[in-house]
Amino acid sequence: MIDLSTDIKFLPGVGPKKAELLGNEAGIFTYEDLLYYFPYKYVDRSKFYTVRELNPNMPYVQVKGKLTSLKTVGSGRHARLTATFSDGTGTMELVWFKGHKYIKDSLDPKAEYIIFGKPSIFNGMINVVHPEMDKVDPAKSVIRSGLQAFYNTTEKMKKGYLNSRGILKLMQNLFKLLQRETIPETMPAPLTKRLKLINLNDALRTAHFPDNTKHLEKAQFRLKFEELFYLQLNILRIKNQRKLAVKGHIFKVVGDNLNTFYKNNIPFELTNAQKKVIREIRQDMGSGKQMNRLLQGDVGSGKTLVALMVMLIAVDNNYQAALMAPTEILANQHLETISEMLKGINVSIDLLTGSTKKSKREELHEKLRNGELNILIGTHALIEDIVKFHNLGLVIIDEQHRFGVAQRAKLWKKNLHPPHVLVMTATPIPRTLAMTVYGDLDVSVIDELPPGRKPIKTVHYFHNKRNNLNRFLRSELEKGRQIYVVYPLIKESEKMDFKNLNEGYEYMQKAFPEYTTTMVHGKMKTSEKDEAMQEFVSGRSQILVSTTVIEVGVNVPNASVMVIESAERFGLSQLHQLRGRVGRGADQSYCILMTDYKMSEETRKRMNIMTATTDGFEIAEADMKLRGPGDLEGTQQSGLPFSLRIASLSRDSQLLQYARKIAEDILDDDPVLEKPESIMLKKQVAKLTSRKMNWSMIS
Ligand code: ADP
Ligand code: MG
Secondary structure: OOOOOOEHHHOOOOHHHHHHHHHHHHOOOEHHHHHOOOOOEEEEOOOOEOHHHOOOOOOOEEEEEEEEEEEEEOOHHHOEEEEEEEOOOOEEEEEEOOOHHHHHHHOOOOOEEEEEEOEEEEOOEEEEEOOEEEEOOHHHOOOOOOEEEEOOOOHHHHHOOOOHHHHHHHHHHHHHHOOOOOOOOOOOHHHHHHOOOOOHHHHHHHHHOOOOHHHHHHHHHHHHHHHHHHHHHHHHHHHHHHHHHOEOOOOOOOOHHHHHHHHHHOOOOOOHHHHHHHHHHHHHHHOOEOOEEEEEEOOOOOHHHHHHHHHHHHHHOOOEEEEEOOOHHHHHHHHHHHHHHOOOOOOOEEEEOOOOOHHHHHHHHHHHHOOOOOEEEEOHHHHOOOOOOOOEEEEEEEOHHHOOHHHHHHHHOOOOOOOEEEEEEOOOOOHHHHHHHOOOOEEEEEOOOOOOOOOOEEEEEEHHHHHHHHHHHHHHHHOOOEEEEEOOOOHHHHHHHHHHHHHHHHHHHHHOOOOOEEEEOOOOOHHHHHHHHHHHHHOOOOEEEEOHHHOOOOOOOOEEEEEEOOHHHOOHHHHHHHHOOOOOOOOOOEEEEEEOOOOOHHHHHHHHHHHHOOOHHHHHHHHHHHHOHHHOOOHHHHOOOOOOOOOOOOOOHHHHHHHHHHHHHHHHHOOOOOOHHHHHHHHHHHHHHHHOOOHHHOO
16 A cells, blocks of 8 residues: 655655655645646647648647757757658658757657647748657557646746656656555545545546546546535534634623614614624624624725624623724724714724824723723734733724735634624625635625715726816816826836826826825825825815825715726726725716726726626626636735645636535534544545644634
């Protein structure tokens, strides 16, 4: 019996150098890791082409023929080895830029070869660069029929002779060792039988050495299902476990503060969606279990009001509440809005950010410890270890995609009993991703905007239409509206961006001399930033030129136009967030996307989606399709607990939902996998969790 946890360096063909590369570059440390290193594509090697048929548009092809000449061209660094190769229908050229001597020595000029590679055209002749060469010699034949697997490798791996073919060779060596063995099953037999899944042994062999597409599909289905199934089983089991184990603070009463607020202070009728989510949250907080809830609501749906009311419930039950925002501007704004709404109500509330002065800070710390302060609003500063609460009962995290997993985990430790946690986000997360990254949270959705909002009109202009744009902006300004102009600011090209921002600021000042233009960017001192922001919020300035610091949360209902400069440089979800800064009042609002005339295909798609819909979820789905889940804004930090090895959240969303359903059914019967028939499931889940990080911290 071969031990699959054997160090990869013991595999024939590996050795210490390659072992190090495999580990560092591809995370392959053991035989098993190699088994689960799946190809990213397959190429059909059952078909042969003739030289005459080849054209440069073809993907990988194979041709059988003979070498007719072999020579080194050029010298020094530019030297290359070329061979002519013909099969009777025509002649082509083979080219090597590296490893000449080795290749020259290993080629047999009289033998017949099967060459495999990507045809291109050079000097009017078909050529293949660095082809794979297999001598036609049945005794030594490698793979020359069926589908050939292609593996991802890095530059460093390629230099160390571990290109795709190198990995394939290792895979062959591994399967040679495993020839007489059956790779042990990892899913319970009743389950594979019921779901008609092929066994693991066959699935793994087929995934690396498929004989045809039909088998390959079955193997991929089994392996992807398993990966997604255990992922979901684990997330849901943790959720169950926590519900059973962790006691929550019980908020029984609906008390004076909330009642007074509701009677005297509430500025408008709650929407039905707001009522619904407040009910859901109240139920959680009264249940005796600790709440872990995700509140999704598109920009402008009124989450702040929900947060405020929920915090009042905590205060009415003699607990403290904290509201954490991603930026100082936003924390400030929350403090203002909330203080304003709480006028005349006896609740003490304060602000803690990175720029809170030391003396003020010490005073705050004291008031938090002795319970004098009821509600604390702040930024990251509020989760620093030094901040201790008297009895923190509720934490609300606004726009959480800015907060990493580790930061959220810190909150857990703030009390002996962890506080109730409400995570609010306007960044719509595709369903599949939400199920995975926040799969152990309960979800509430505000699926309705406050009444009287008109959908924002979005248009896309090229830079050369600036005169038209200005005419339009002037007409809006004349109506008394305000305008945002946003420029990208991305680290790598900071200098350039600053130049654009400053020029944009000057340009607007010149173009609209009778109005006041202000500028805000992240490099300004907080006080300057706040001052400039305040100019705009108060209406003293009508045009705000800024970077994305205004992206999240800022609320100026009188602003009706959002101009996004160099819109091609923003991702979809960011564009959507920015657009959400307007359309907050009763007036018709507009979003104008400015791009260069020359656009990439992807930019064009993004602009089309933005002009076609204002539905955040639709946009999030489109974003994931365009960029893949790994690149989605924020998911890097909030991150998947580990990377998937074969399944894909964007391509396999149906399978994910199916896998989750199966996992749910199993846990309905056995919530934390204690029954004897769950032994194997439990073991696999444990193996999964040991692989990377502590899952219970993803809340
Ligand atoms: P977000 O969900 O993006 O955080 P906000 O809480 O900032 O949204 O609310 C957006 C705007 O809608 C604010 O001006 C707020 O006062 C207003 N608003 C919130 N709830 C209601 C409501 N029920 N009716 C009318 N306006 C509301
Ligand atoms: Mg908000």
